[in-house]
Amino acid sequence: MRIPLLALTLALTGSTLAASTATELSVGTLTLHGTLETPDFPAPWLTVLIVAGSGPTDRDGNSAGLPGANDSLKQLAQGLAKQGIASVRYDKRGIGRSVPAVGRTLREEDLVFGDFVNDAAAWIRQMQADPRFAGVSLAGHSEGALIALAVANSTPVDAVVTLAGPGENLANVLQRQIRANLANPPELVAEVNRILAELRAGRRVASVSPVLAALFRPSVQPFLISAFQYDPAQLIKTVKAPVLIVQGKRDLQVLPDDARRLSAAAPQAKLLLIPGMNHVLKQVGNDLALNQRSYGDPTVTFSPALLPAVVSFLKVSLGKKAPMP
Numbered sequence: 445m446r447i448p449l450l451a452l453t454l455a456l457t458g459s460t461l462a463a464s465t466a467t468e469l470s471v472g473t474l475t476l477h478g479t480l481e482t483p484d485f486p487a488p489w490l491t492v493l494i495v496a497g498s499g500p501t502d503r504d505g506n507s508a509g510l511p512g513a514n515d516s517l518k519q520l521a522q523g524l525a526k527q528g529i530a531s532v533r534y535d536k537r538g539i540g541r542s543v544p545a546v547g548r549t550l551r552e553e554d555l556v557f558g559d560f561v562n563d564a565a566a567w568i569r570q571m572q573a574d575p576r577f578a579g580v581s582l583a584g585h586s587e588g589a590l591i592a593l594a595v596a597n598s599t600p601v602d603a604v605v606t607l608a609g610p611g612e613n614l615a616n617v618l619q620r621q622i623r624a625n626l627a628n629p630p631e632l633v634a635e636v637n638r639i640l641a642e643l644r645a646g647r648r649v650a651s652v653s654p655v656l657a658a659l660f661r662p663s664v665q666p667f668l669i670s671a672f673q674y675d676p677a678q679l680i681k682t683v684k685a686p687v688l689i690v691q692g693k694r695d696l697q698v699l700p701d702d703a704r705r706l707s708a709a710a711p712q713a714k715l716l717l718i719p720g721m722n723h724v725l726k727q728v729g730n731d732l733a734l735n736q737r738s739y740g741d742p743t744v745t746f747s748p749a750l751l752p753a754v755v756s757f758l759k760v761s762l763g764k765k766a767p768m769p
Contacts, residue, residue: 463525467532469567474550476563477541478503478534479518481525487576489530490762492605493567494521495560496533497586502540503533505585505724512740516724517585519742523751529758531583532571536560552663556670560591565599579762581685583607583754586698586723590614590671593679603761605688605754606680608698608723611705615640615672618659621697632656643668677709686761687713690750692721694728694735714757721747 467478483489494517500508505517521531535542537550537559544550564582571580581603584592589609596604610617622628622636635653639660642649646669652660660668680687687710691703700717707715720729726738727745738744 463522467534469534469563469570471537471563471566474537474544475542476534476537476567478532478567479521480530480532481521482530483525483528485528487530488578489576490528490579490581490758491571491577492524492529492531492581492583492758493564493571494531494533495564495582495584495588495591496536496539497588497608500539501536501586503535507739508539510739513742514724514726514739514744515742516726516746519746520583520725520751520754523746524755527751527755529755530577532567534567537563553666555667557591557667557674558670561594561598564591564595568595568599568601579603579758581605581758581762584609585725586610587614587671590674590676590679593676593683594674596683596685597679601685603686603688603758604683605690605757606676606703606706607690607725607750608692608695609689609702609706610676610698611702612677613644613672613675614668615644617698617702644672677705680706680710680713683710686757688716688754688757689713690716690718690753692723692725692747693717693719694721694730695723696735697723716753718747718749718753721750725750 463482465480467480469476496503496505496517503517504515506513506515517533521533524531538555568580571577579602582592582596582601583605585607589606592604592606619636619640623633635656639649639652643665648665649660689703689706691700693700703715703717707713720727722728722735722738724738725747727747728735728738734744
């Protein structure tokens with residue numbers, strides 16, 4: 445049963461000078477859990493809502509489907525706080541701690557992409573109502589970038605940062621990733637193309653090969669059908685807030701061409717391509733082994749170029765919203 449987006453409340457507790465504080469957002473009968481990172485000076489603060497990427501990726505940027513942790517979004521949030529910008533990052537519904545209480549259910553087949561968009565918009569509205577926060581902006585990573593663009597089209601925000609965000613429909617992205625893996629046989633690629641064509645048309649697919657079940661299982665198909673209705677290149681055209689498009693040149697999942705598509709659709713947005721940065725925002729250079737290891741190793745260096753660029757963009761875009769030290 446779909447959880448209604450009603451009775452939205454945000455509970456932010458702890459000292460205003462605490463570096464890290466628990467955060468909660470109630471959405472109907474579901475509670476979303478997150479973390480507030482704050483600078484070491486009194487409020488009000490410029491503030492960013494950080495939206496994580498796809499699959500079982502938690503507020504810190506770590507995926508339950510992969511061994512180890514990279515802590516990419518945690519490191520981003522902590523870096524922002526050190527530069528005077530607060531942030532809220534959270535576990536999306538059904539992920540991390542954002543699961544129903546005992547006795548309640550959240551069925552995967554009831555989840556659609558719009559739920560993630562509505563949840564992020566609810567966080568934004570409640571943050572905007574909090575006097576400690578000024579100049580509330582959005583930063584979305586990977587699929588979270590698509591969520592951020594969708595939110596920014598319906599809910600006023602002061603700035604948007606897309607980090608490794610797709611530049612085209614997610615069905616195209618999946619198709620490209622499957623095709624690019626040379627280990628995938630032609631018949632598998634053909635089956636993926638068939639499945640994606642059906643899902644694009646809004647039709648569920650009953651027959652899926654076992655090797656593709658994790659990606660196209662029946663319970664996740666409603667979410668995919670809904671997600672395929674969102675086109676980031678179209679969404680970014682109508683975002684009224686300043687936008688920064690950031691893409692790493694060593695990303696194995698999203699390409700610089702994705703960022704260029706977004707930039708072409710919104711020439712007024714700022715485009716930043718970072719040499720050596722990969723999908724989880726780590727500096728890996730040309731080292732493929734390090735690139736792969738970084739997904740589960742938090743000690744791999746966070747991109748040194750990313751944080752200064754994001755901080756500069758936000759301070760220029762939002763600097764009049766709150767005093768800075």
